[in-house]
Amino acid sequence: MAAGPGNSAGPSGPPSTPPDPGVAVWEWQDELGRWRPYRSGVCSFIEQSFQALLSKGKRLSGTWPVNGSISLGQADASLAPYIIDIQSLTQFRQDTGTMRAVRRHVFQMDSAAGQGVVWEWENDEGGWFPYEMEVCIYLEQAFTFNCPQVDLGPFGYNFTIGD
Numbered sequence: 001m002a003a004g005p006g007n008s009a010g011p012s013g014p015p016s017t018p019p020d021p022g023v024a025v026w027e028w029q030d031e032l033g034r035w036r037p038y039r040s041g042v043c044s045f046i047e048q049s050f051q052a053l054l055s056k057g058k059r060l061s062g063t064w065p066v067n068g069s070i071s072l073g074q075a076d077a078s079l080a081p082y083i084i085d086i087q088s089l090t091q092f093r094q095d096t097g098t099m100r101a102v103r104r105h106v107f108q109m110d111s112a113a114g115q116g117v118v119w120e121w122e123n124d125e126g127g128w129f130p131y132e133m134e135v136c137i138y139l140e141q142a143f144t145f146n147c148p149q150v151d152l153g154p155f156g157y158n159f160t161i162g163d
Helices: 040-060 133-144
Strands: 023-029 035-037 069-071 082-085 090-093 099-107 120-122 128-130 149-151 160-162
Touching: 023 040, 035 128, 035 133, 040 069, 099 133, 133 149
Parallel strands: none
Antiparallel strands: 023 035, 023 099, 069 082, 082 090, 090 099, 120 128, 149 160
């Protein structure tokens, strides 16, 4: 989570406030092209590992891309087959050979995503799955403003939530 340099209003202006560094949320792309966030603990682990690799890469070469991989099984045993290759931003599933794109998306600290809010849906078997972060932010805003009904059509879903 890198923050850019602060802006200064000059000698007579107020002191600048440092920009919001944001919160990094790591996401993987599903077979429909939707970006799904990793669970909070897994995101934290990926970000810590990424920062460590980034620091190491800067010390060794001073440039991006960073070489290295992150084993998700270290964060969650159920994700043991998955490895993220940082240089290609690809998730590889070792037991099937499936590869998926991953990305690091930085959200403002005061956003729903920055505060750790994730909205999920329940499938027919009772499993819970997170919506994409843009949908989570939209749903949290609707919830905050007590909207009785929310249309998810603009996000590619053919349904409405609520009354």
